[in-house]
C-alpha cells in the first residue's frame with residue numbers, strides 16, 4: 001500500500017478563499033482591515049521562518065500585519081509592556097507572541113506572556129480562559145495547529161467520530177488541545193509521550209495517529225496500523241547531511257534541497273511510513289499551511305467579535 005498524500009497547501013488555500021469575503025466585508029464596514037500583531041523576540045532561525053510566513057500570508061489575505069521585533073536581550077518586562085500596548089490598541093484585533101522565547105527570559109516566561117494577552121485578541125488560543133473554554137467545548141478562538149488538523153481530516157473525508165485517535169506529544173500548543181478537539185468530535189483518544197511504555201504498540205492502535213514530538217523520523221512503520229491516517233505535525237530543521245541521507249536515502253531530492261540551503265525541514269514521521277499508512281500529511285506542505293490559514297481565520301473572527309461588541 002502507498003499512502004494517499006493529503007495536500008495541506010491546497011486545503012489551506014480553500015480556507016483562505018472562504019475567509020476572503022469576510023475580510024473584505026470587515027474592511028468595508030470598519031474602514032480598516034483586520035489587524036494582527038505578531039511579536040518575535042530574538043533570532044531563533046525556525047521562528048524567523050514561521051513568522052515571515054505568517055506575516056506574508058496575512059498580508060496576502062488582506063490583513064494589516066504589524067510585526068514587532070524585540071532583541072534577544074529584551075527583558076520579560078519589556079515584552080509584557082509591548083503586549084499591554086497591543087491589548088489597548090484599537091488597530092490590533094489579534095496578538096501572537098511566537099514561541100519559544102529566549103531562555104534568558106526565564107522558565108515559565110511563555111506562559112506569563114500568554115496569560116497577559118487579552119483573551120479576546122488571543123488568536124493562538126493559549127490564554128487560560130480560552131484553554132478552559134476549549135476543554136468545555138465552547139471555545140471561540142482555538143489553537144491554530146490542532147484546529148487545522150481537524151479541518152484537514154474533515155476536508156479529506158476522514159471520519160473522526162467512533163475512531164481511535166492516538167496523539168504522540170502532550171504540549172500545550174499541540175498535543176493537549178489536539179486531544180480535546182478529537183474527543184469533542186467523538187473519537188476515543190489516547191495521549192502518549194516520552195514516558196509511555198511500549199510507545200510503538202500503543203500508537204499502532206490508532207486509526208488516526210497524530211505525531212507532535214519534534215523528533216525527525218521518530219515515528220517508524222511499527223508505530224502505524226496498516227491503513228491508518230497519519231498526521232505529521234513535526235517541523236524540525238535538520239542541518240546534518242548524514243541524518244538527511246539516512247532518513248531519505250541516496251539520490252533523494254531532499255539531498256539536493258539540503259545542498260542548496262544547508263538544512264531541510266523534517267517531520268516526525270519516517271518516510272517508510274508511506275508504505276503502511278492509508279493517508280499521510282507531507283512535511284513540508286501538510287499541517288504547516290493549515291496552521292497559518294487558521295491563524296488568519298482566527299484573526300478575522302476576533303476582529304468581527306470585537307466590532308460586534310463595539
Ligand code: GUN
Nearest residue numbers: 096097098099100124144
Ligand atoms: N511556536 C510554534 N508553534 C506556534 C504557534 O502556533 N503559536 C506561537 N505563538 N508560537 C508557536
